[in-house]
Amino acid sequence: MSATTGPGATSSPTAAPSSSSARNANATSSRKPRRSARRRAEARLGWILAGPAFVVMLAVTLYPILQAVWESLFNYQLTAPDDRTFVGLNNYLVILTDSIFWRAMGVTTLIMVITVAVELVIGFGLAMVMHRALRRLRGLLRTAILVPYGIITVVSAFAWFYAFDTTSGFVNSWFDWVPGISSDLNWFAETPTALIVIMASEIWKTTPFISLLLLAGLAQVPGDLEEAAKVDGATPWQVFKRVIVPNMKAAIMVAVLFRALDAFRIFDNVFIMTQGSAGTEVLALLAYRTSIGQLQIGMGSAISVLLFLCVIVICFIAIKVFKVDLAPAQGGK
């Protein structure tokens, strides 16, 4: 964790020397051409090394998304591939005037907002405990917290599903004293209760990630500032609000943005628990059902493109409106 490395640091002397043969060959030539030849050799080596990764990344994302944009302009069903006809933006028109799409959009947005908000609160709690923990407890706490992070989302979905399920679950019998919960409550029959369990699984699985990011942010809050505030008689809440949060705002924003984008793509939990029934269909599931389930490639592609545009809009809002600075995420300031 050093704050000194960064994009600026890479052009500093520490980064420049290399033992590449191209440079050594040029080392004897005259001063000015040597510099440019050296630069060119460095640029070439840079692209030789970074190029393959760059090309692979574009090949597995840019190419398919362009393909999706193209296919979304057709009425194209795999069940009748010969009837493929160009329909322009008609698929988009159909989707954007369909209440199913807007409902899925609403459910997805709701899940995103609630899970991120709850995760931020729980994540802060976990980060605080880990941050202040005694040295000998730290390893134990970190290990425990990494278990949900490492677990397969589908496994998490099943664990929560079976716990709440009417026939196999224990939640109903444990909590039947809570008003509204009885032994025959079917959590997955109604939208609100089904969403609660879906979100619980999502939150449980992804909060560790947010809390680790917040923990790293906490480490950057100057301890003497906290001390000074305490000496001046600030309450713990005041210290938190006036000292800790402002000093780790960048970490919070990056964590929220990453999690929000992740939550917007929610698929696994919904697929396992309800398959979109009981009004829990989310955008990713709608896209999946349309193209893989019903083999309507044109329409499914259009939903995929819209989902992609949503992610871009969220990013844009985060960066422009909330001024999330991705520079710290780049490894330096």
Place this chain on the structure above:
Amino acid sequence: MLTTKQKVWWALGTVAVLVYALFPVAAIFATSFKPSSELTSGTFLPSSPTLSNYESILAGDAQELFLSSLRNSIGISVISTVLASILATLAAYAIARLDFPGKKLVLMTSLAVSIFPVISIVTPLFNLWRTIGLYDTWPGLIIPYMSLTLPISIWTLTAFFRQIPWELEQAAQVDGATTYQAFRRAIVPLAAPGVFTTALIAFFIAWNDFVYGISLTSTSAARPVPAALAFFTGSSQFEEPTGAISAAAVVVTIPVVVLVLLFQRQIVSGLTQGAVKG
């Protein structure tokens, strides 16, 4: 020294975190030992624990379904992790050490790809893979897994590599080491932990995939565990596969827990390395 009151608070805080993190795992662990007669009992612990669920997935009816998916998951995840690690190591080395036009572009691309909604490219891939014969094959999953494992690897490794004191390499050469020796003795020991940690995180991500797994496979030829779990059925039409799924879930969670136990420090540093700085 801690006061008694503080000690109590610490104990409570620690217990709360442990319960939070481990309770759902404990729940599915307990379920996996329930005989089928107890699956509807509504209790947390089985009253007469049995290994029959494990028998069914490792040696019984569900064996074919589970073991082949386990093989697929391990093979596909490991291969895509290794490929991503190699590509990312080269790229991150160039970004951290060399000055070349477009290195910001490479970094920004990896950020953009990492927030890319996987489901958006499943439809075109599904169609394309069926045309060119990659549907339901290992390469048919390994290739799209690159979109999951490669960006985070580049991002994390770049952060790691930027902290390596590269001068050590020259210092070794000044001291008489050859270029290779300098690299081997000075740089590799410093870079290896970062590469290893990154590979671990990439593996977790590949191991976790469900969207590609369920969309781009149709048989046990390539279907990975998360997708296979969704296709488990009971031994009869009226029987829920709860026990078998729970046992399978426990089996695929064991490697995760072992890796976490062994490498928690590295994983935490890797996760926070790339994401939050400054």
